[in-house]
Amino acid sequence: MTIDQISVFMENRPGSLAEVTALLGGAGIDLRALSIADTENFGILRLIVSEPQRALEVLRAAEYVGSVTPVLAVPLADAPGSLAEVLRVLAEADISLEYLYAFITRQAGHAYVVLRVPDNARAAAVLAAGGIATACHEEIFA
Amino acid sequence: MSYFQPEMEQAPRAVMRDLQSARLAETVRHVYAHVPYYRRLMDERGLTPADIRSVDDLPKLPFLTKDDLREAYPYGLLAVPLAEAVRIQSTSGTTGRRVVAFYTQQDIDLWDECCARAIVAAGGGKEDVVHVCYGYGLFTGGPGLNGGSHKVGSLTLPMSSGNTERQIQFMVDLGATILCCTPSYAAFLAETIIEKGLRDKISLKAGIFGAEAWSEEMRRDIEQKLGLKAYDIYGLTEISGPGVSFECAEQTGMHVNEDHFLVECIDPDTGKVLPEGERGEVVFSSISKKAFPLLRYRTRDICVLSRRPCSCGRTLIKMSKPMGRTDDMLIIRGVNVFPSQIETVLLNNGFPPNYQIIVDRVNFTDNFEVQVEMTPEMFSDTVKGIAAKEDDLLNSLKSMLGISPKVTLAAPRSIARSEGKAVRVIDRRKI
Incomplete structure (x- = not known):
């Protein structure tokens, strides 16, 4: 199971993140998680939002370049060692990670880790075999 | 004598x-x-x-x-x-x-x-x-x-x-x-x-x-x-x-x-x-x-x-x-550079021909930067993905020009478009 993440090209200049979040807020789009990869010259903003397709349309209309990427969201118990267990299962199957970031939800004791892997189906199967579930969009925005 | x-x-x-x-x-x-x-x-x-x-x-x-x-x-x-x-x-x-x-x-x-x-x-x-x-x-x-x-x-x-x-x-x-x-x-x-x-x-x-x-x-x-x-x-x-x-x-x-x-x-x-x-x-x-x-x-x-x-x-x-x-020829580090050469490379690599060349001289050496606008085709959610395309562009520019510019990716439509002729070259060298 995958969820849709949106990624947006960001110039390295003051105010660019403020602009994007204001656009999405103005369109009534709820943000659940966010991460930024930054290089010397530019950044890539990655977002988990309530309505990914509409969020992308709003940003494109404002001349942003972005895309939708299916990623894995793994629910974790908010307890020591739970992320390490997920990563161990993936490592044993020799699955590499492009990037990951984590967020907690309104439900106490729960967290999610977002994983970007080369092959979602294979990684999801490996995790399932290790007794680890992957979340769907509705679960995260429940 | x-x-x-x-x-x-x-x-x-x-x-x-x-x-x-x-x-x-x-x-x-x-x-x-x-x-x-x-x-x-x-x-x-x-x-x-x-x-x-x-x-x-x-x-x-x-x-x-x-x-x-x-x-x-x-x-x-x-x-x-x-x-x-x-x-x-x-x-x-x-x-x-x-x-x-x-x-x-x-x-x-x-x-x-x-x-x-x-x-x-x-x-x-x-x-x-x-x-x-x-x-x-x-x-x-x-x-x-x-x-x-x-x-x-x-x-x-x-x-x-x-x-x-x-x-x-x-x-x-x-x-x-x-x-x-x-x-x-x-x-x-x-x-x-x-x-x-x-x-x-x-x-x-x-x-x-x-x-x-x-x-x-x-x-x-x-x-x-x-x-x-x-x-x-x-x-x-x-x-x-x-x-x-x-x-x-x-x-x-x-x-x-x-x-x-x-x-x-x-x-x-x-x-x-x-x-x-x-x-x-x-x-x-x-x-x-x-x-x-x-x-x-x-x-x-x-x-x-x-x-x-x-x-x-x-x-x-x-x-x-x-x-x-x-x-409009520029001489950068002793090499002749025409803006049209850069345009050709951009078009060949699927970029819009909207670019800016910025030349400056720092510590008596020419700094040469080509700014291009990010496109949906070039974009990726990973840094690695964008860097690979950036490298392709850099290599094409290098083989066309004979010298290596710094390539900077700019936000779409961020490079000024003027009513008439676009400003393609900003030469800040004081010679």
Whole structure:
């Protein structure tokens, strides 16, 4: 199971993140998680939002370049060692990670880790075999 | 005061004119007989070789431009059978079409002599150690000064460009006395030598620096840092290479080797020949070359010519440092760059042709940046994905231009679009 993440090209200049979040807020789009990869010259903003397709349309209309990427969201118990267990299962199957970031939800004791892997189906199967579930969009925005 | 070929460098005006007239007439006969391209140009104007008897007849001939050279690429302007041509040199051109110049052995010898005059004017002789770190290869800088140094009989270090550590090691160990490179590389070497505390270990007395624009300020800075006297040199591949003109100890302009190259200064808009002392585009005619003689070639360089007597004793006409260009060509780190080349690469790589070139000079070295706008096709959610496409673009630019810019990705539609002509080039260099 995958969820849709949106990624947006960001110039390295003051105010660019403020602009994007204001656009999405103005369109009534709820943000659940966010991460930024930054290089010397530019950044890539990655977002988990309530309505990914509409969020992308709003940003494109404002001349942003972005895309939708299916990623894995793994629910974790908010307890020591739970992320390490997920990563161990993936490592044993020799699955590499492009990037990951984590967020907690309104439900106490729960967290999610977002994983970007080369092959979602294979990684999801490996995790399932290790007794680890992957979340769907509705679960995260429940 | 010494000269490599005093009989030419100090020739009385009348003697020089007679020689020029004879060589011009001979060159016109040669190209009319052997190059259909020239024959057509002259026939179209109702001219025959008999119409060109002296330098006064030169303005009757049509101009030649870089476009003519591209049209004639590759062999269209070769004026001798292949059996007699022994070398090519080349300059970068737009849209992958380069300009190729040909040389017979005699052409190379004459070119080398021109460079030898420059080395001797800079105080060079048989006892000198000449360190050449212009690029070798298609670029004329290395081969030209290398050949000149051989003619003088100096010990020649054919270093070519790059590897600064090794350059400095050879300079120190072999006791180089004359340095030949671009002024920006000379400035960079100076900084590095001082940083390494090797200022006392070098023996340079003169530098011959050309192929790019530089200021008097920069000259004084290099002279002071390296403890040498810096001489300018000018040339272009189309006409031969470095040594078309060269500076003497007076440092007030470059003497044109006018026994080989006739020089005119024209109004770039009307093509009218301007009187001495007026600022205009310089036009050269090569009158002693066999393989690739060009008549009235427009350089696009803006200069002033002067026949004011020179304290060095040379009677050769002097041209100022080029003060600018009549076209959009940029000279970056000694390399010719046309904005249209960058446009071609962008289009080939799927980018919109909306870009900006930013050139600056930091610590006497040209910084060259190409800004392009991010597109949906280029975008990826991973840094690795974007970096791979950025690398492809950089490699394509490098192979088209011969030098490597910094590529900066900008947000879509962030590069200013003006109503009329977009500002493609921002040149912040203060020269």
